[in-house]
Amino acid sequence: MSGSTGRSLGRRTFVLGTTAAAVSATALTPTAAAASFGYTDDGSNYVVDTGANLVFKVSKTNGDLTSLVYRGTEYQGYGGKNSHVESGLGTSTVTIAQSGSTILVSVAYGTLKHYYAARSGENNVYLWTNKADTSVSATRYIVRVKAGLFLNDEPDSYTYAPTTIESADVFAKSDGQTRSKHYSKLRVIDYSYIGWTTGSVGLWIVRSNHEKASGGPFYRSLLRHQSADGGGLYEILYYGENQTESERFGLQGPYVIAFTDGGAPSSSLYAGNLTTSWADSLGIFGYTAASGRGRVAGVGISGRDTAYAYTVGLANSAAQYWGSARASDGYFSITGVLPGSYTLTVFKGELAVYTSSVTVTAGGTTTLNSIAIPSSNDPSNASAIWRIGTWDGTPGGFKNADLMTYAHPSDVRAASWTGNVVVGSGTETSAFPCYLWKDVNSGIIVYFKLTAAQAAAAHTLRIGVTTAYANGRPQIVVNDTWTSAVPSPPTQPSTRSLTVGSYRGNNYTFTYSVPASAWLTDTSAYNTLKIYVASGSGSTSFLSAGTSIDAVDLLT
Structure with a gap:
C-alpha cells in the first residue's frame, strides 16, 4: 500500500485486502468438519x-x-x-x-x-x-x-x-x-x-x-x-x-x-x-432470503466516455446497491436487491451523469433498455477555452490528490499547498492543489491568455467541487477588477473530511458569469483568476473552511 516507510517489521507482515488477487489464494477451502463441532x-x-x-x-x-x-x-x-x-x-x-x-x-x-x-x-x-x-x-x-x-x-x-x-x-x-x-x-x-x-x-x-x-x-x-x-x-x-x-x-x-x-x-x-x-430458516430478525430479492440488469449505456469507469447505483431510504458497467458496452447487473422503488444513478468516475427510477420485485429481473446519457449531463462535453482537471467527481490529477486519501495535509510527503498555475504550461492540473483552505492557500492565482475575440465576449467560469468543510466555497476575482458575489454554500457533510482521508461529499458546480469588461484587451498579457475560499466558519490551518476541487474551466 502507498505510504510504506520500508521499515523492517521482522517476521510479521500485513495485507490490506482489496481483491481476490491481492494475496495468494492458498489454503482457502474450509477444513473438513470434525466431531468436535x-x-x-x-x-x-x-x-x-x-x-x-x-x-x-x-x-x-x-x-x-x-x-x-x-x-x-x-x-x-x-x-x-x-x-x-x-x-x-x-x-x-x-x-x-x-x-x-x-x-x-x-x-x-x-x-x-x-x-x-x-x-x-x-x-x-x-x-x-x-x-x-x-x-x-x-x-x-x-x-x-x-x-x-x-x-x-x-x-x-x-x-x-x-x-x-x-x-x-x-x-x-x-x-x-x-x-x-x-x-x-x-x-x-x-x-x-x-x-x-x-x-x-x-x-x-x-x-x-x-x-x-x-x-x-x-x-x-x-x-x-x-x-x-x-x-x-x-x-x-x-x-x-x-x-x-x-x-x-x-x-x-x-x-x-x-x-x-x-x-x-x-x-x-x-x-x-x-x-x-x-x-434462511434460522429466524434472524429482518432476514430476506435470495428468493425474496430481485435483480436489475441493463443491456448497455451509450454516451459514455470510455476513458472512465462507470458505476450504476440503486438507492432509496431503505437500501443501497451498486455494480460496475462493462467497459465494452455498459452492460450491468445488480443482484440481491430488496423489493422496492429505487433511484438509479449512473456515475462517470464518481460524478452522477444520469438518473432515473426503477422498481424491483421479489424473484424477478427488471431489464432496462440501453440507457442514453444526454451529452449535456456530462460537463466535460461543454466547449471550453481552457480546463484544469477532469470532470469525474474526484480531485484526481490535482496536486496531492492521491496522497490525501491516506495522509494528513501537513504530511511531509505533501507538495506545497501554495503556488500559482499557468494555463498552457502543461502542468495546469498537477500544479493546482486538490484542496483549498481559507487559512492555507486561499487566493491561488490562475494565469491565462485570451484571443481578441475571446476577450470581447462574456464567458461562464465553472468550478466543480466534491465536498467542503465548514461551508468553504469559492469566490473569484478576475484581473483585480471584477469580483463575484459570495455564492451560497451547497449542502455538504458537517464533519471533518479533507483531513481524514475523504474528498467524498456532494458534487456541486459553481458558475460565474464574467462580463467582457473584466478581461484584458492586450492578447499578449496574462489575465488573472484569483480563487478565494469564503466562509466565516472553521478554525485555523487545515481545519479552516475548505473545499475539494473537481475541475475548473472557462467556457467559450
Missing part, C-alpha cells in the same frame, strides 16, 4: 467449536465476543476490551441454538439485534446486525486483536507515531509522515476484505454488501487500525463522519470474521458471491 456453556460464555481450527466465545451477559482462538492461539482483545458492536452493548439477552451444521448465537439489546453464526468445519464467524432506530448512536463492529500478533507501519496505523496533530486520532511520526485509523485509502467499492497476515495466519473481516449502510459505493471510512495496544478491524455500517445520506435501518450482513493459513479469505465469502441458504 458444537457448543458448551462455561457459565459466563457460550463456547462454540467450529469443528475446524477455530473456537470462539460469546458473553452471555452482553453479547461481546470474548475469545477467538485459532490453532491454539488467542487473537481477541486488547486493553481489557472485547470485540463487539459499537463500544459494547451492555446487558443483553443472549441465546444459542444449533440447527444441523449451523450454530447461531442471538443477542438482543433493546431494539438492536445482533447474531453470530458458525458453520461446521469452517474457520469463519458470520455476523449480522439489525439496527432498528437511533438508540445506538452509530453502527460498527470492531474485532479487537491482541498486540504483537500482526504488526504494521502503514497509513492506518499509529504504533510509531508519537505526536498527536489533530483531534486525538491523527498522529505524526518523527520523520513527518502522518498516521491515522482514518487513512485506509479505500472506497467501499475498492475492497472485499480487510485484515492482516503473518504469512502463516491471516485474520480478516470480509465486508457485507452494505445494503443498509449509507454513503454509496465511493464512501470512505476507517477500516482497521493498529497501535501499541493492539489492532482493530472494522465493519462500518453507519459512521457519522462525512456522511452524504441519512442513516438506514434494518438487518445488515452477513459480514465474516475469517481465519486462513496466511492467504486471502475465500472469494466465496465476498459480497455478491456469498450464498446463505443455510441461514
Whole structure:
C-alpha cells in the first residue's frame, strides 16, 4: 500500500485486502468438519467449536465476543476490551441454538439485534446486525486483536507515531509522515476484505454488501487500525463522519470474521458471491432470503466516455446497491436487491451523469433498455477555452490528490499547498492543489491568455467541487477588477473530511458569469483568476473552511 516507510517489521507482515488477487489464494477451502463441532456453556460464555481450527466465545451477559482462538492461539482483545458492536452493548439477552451444521448465537439489546453464526468445519464467524432506530448512536463492529500478533507501519496505523496533530486520532511520526485509523485509502467499492497476515495466519473481516449502510459505493471510512495496544478491524455500517445520506435501518450482513493459513479469505465469502441458504430458516430478525430479492440488469449505456469507469447505483431510504458497467458496452447487473422503488444513478468516475427510477420485485429481473446519457449531463462535453482537471467527481490529477486519501495535509510527503498555475504550461492540473483552505492557500492565482475575440465576449467560469468543510466555497476575482458575489454554500457533510482521508461529499458546480469588461484587451498579457475560499466558519490551518476541487474551466 502507498505510504510504506520500508521499515523492517521482522517476521510479521500485513495485507490490506482489496481483491481476490491481492494475496495468494492458498489454503482457502474450509477444513473438513470434525466431531468436535458444537457448543458448551462455561457459565459466563457460550463456547462454540467450529469443528475446524477455530473456537470462539460469546458473553452471555452482553453479547461481546470474548475469545477467538485459532490453532491454539488467542487473537481477541486488547486493553481489557472485547470485540463487539459499537463500544459494547451492555446487558443483553443472549441465546444459542444449533440447527444441523449451523450454530447461531442471538443477542438482543433493546431494539438492536445482533447474531453470530458458525458453520461446521469452517474457520469463519458470520455476523449480522439489525439496527432498528437511533438508540445506538452509530453502527460498527470492531474485532479487537491482541498486540504483537500482526504488526504494521502503514497509513492506518499509529504504533510509531508519537505526536498527536489533530483531534486525538491523527498522529505524526518523527520523520513527518502522518498516521491515522482514518487513512485506509479505500472506497467501499475498492475492497472485499480487510485484515492482516503473518504469512502463516491471516485474520480478516470480509465486508457485507452494505445494503443498509449509507454513503454509496465511493464512501470512505476507517477500516482497521493498529497501535501499541493492539489492532482493530472494522465493519462500518453507519459512521457519522462525512456522511452524504441519512442513516438506514434494518438487518445488515452477513459480514465474516475469517481465519486462513496466511492467504486471502475465500472469494466465496465476498459480497455478491456469498450464498446463505443455510441461514434462511434460522429466524434472524429482518432476514430476506435470495428468493425474496430481485435483480436489475441493463443491456448497455451509450454516451459514455470510455476513458472512465462507470458505476450504476440503486438507492432509496431503505437500501443501497451498486455494480460496475462493462467497459465494452455498459452492460450491468445488480443482484440481491430488496423489493422496492429505487433511484438509479449512473456515475462517470464518481460524478452522477444520469438518473432515473426503477422498481424491483421479489424473484424477478427488471431489464432496462440501453440507457442514453444526454451529452449535456456530462460537463466535460461543454466547449471550453481552457480546463484544469477532469470532470469525474474526484480531485484526481490535482496536486496531492492521491496522497490525501491516506495522509494528513501537513504530511511531509505533501507538495506545497501554495503556488500559482499557468494555463498552457502543461502542468495546469498537477500544479493546482486538490484542496483549498481559507487559512492555507486561499487566493491561488490562475494565469491565462485570451484571443481578441475571446476577450470581447462574456464567458461562464465553472468550478466543480466534491465536498467542503465548514461551508468553504469559492469566490473569484478576475484581473483585480471584477469580483463575484459570495455564492451560497451547497449542502455538504458537517464533519471533518479533507483531513481524514475523504474528498467524498456532494458534487456541486459553481458558475460565474464574467462580463467582457473584466478581461484584458492586450492578447499578449496574462489575465488573472484569483480563487478565494469564503466562509466565516472553521478554525485555523487545515481545519479552516475548505473545499475539494473537481475541475475548473472557462467556457467559450
